[in-house]
Amino acid sequence: MRDGRLIYLVGPSGAGKDSVLARLRTLSRPADRLLVAHRYITRPADAGGENHVALSEHEFLQRRDAGCFALHWQSHGLHYGIGREIELWLAQGLSVVVNGSRAHAATLGDSCPHAEVVEVTAAEAIIRQRLLARGREDAAAVDARMARNRKLADCPAALRIMNEGSLDDAAQRLLAWARGETRTTCLD
Known part of the structure; x- marks a missing residue:
């Protein structure tokens, strides 16, 4: 039996990663x-967004120090x-999709050298509109996220999916990649 594929999904907040997943x-x-894969996050379970395993910071650090995580990182204070x-x-032999971090993707070579980075993104105006519409942050916090997005815009990805149209289209493109049906480097 051959090992499965690790697909490490990244993209800016507001690109629609959770919806695509x-x-x-x-x-x-x-x-x-x-x-x-479900993520373990130091965020309340009812905070909105993805279905995740909510942990206190103490619980998270206990699990991290005990070696319970294959991957772990910090972002936005979580x-x-x-x-x-x-x-x-x-x-x-299963393929696994992980909702990852663009900043952490650069360190994957050490722990997961065969991980395939796939980026879900959208035009800056669309991302800004989505962030404002979800209402988790005020305009200043959204502006700070947008500035961070620009700094991390050059994340190397094996595949880039522009999530600006139908959610089904974006999810179908990711599924086609996971199935090995396509190996093009950019799908717009």
């Missing part, structure tokens, strides 16, 4: 042998982790 879960079939269960899934 939620749709991917409904589109994939058992024959795809594809799982989307801790994020991906459980070691993905190692079992990959060893079983």
Whole structure:
């Protein structure tokens, strides 16, 4: 049995990663042998956005120090982790999609040299509009995120998906990549 593929999904806040992943879960079939990993986050479970495992900072650090995470990073004052269960899934030949971090992607070579970075993004005006519409941050915080987005815009990705149209289109493109049906480097 060959090892599965680790697909490390990145993109700016507001690009629609959570929506694309939620749709991917409904589109994939058992024959795809594809799982989307849950993240462990130091954020309340009812904070909105993705379905995640909520941990206190103390719990997170305990798990990190005990080696429970295959991947972990900090961003926007929160801790994020991906459980070691993905190692079992990959060893079983399953492909695993991880909702990652553009800043952390640069360090993947050490822990996951075969990870495939896929970026979901959109035009700056669309991202700004989405961030304002979701109402989690005021305009100043959105401006700060937009400035950070520009600094991280050069994240190297094997595939770039522009999520500006139909959510189904973006999710289908990610699914086609995960299935190995396409190996082009940019899908607009």
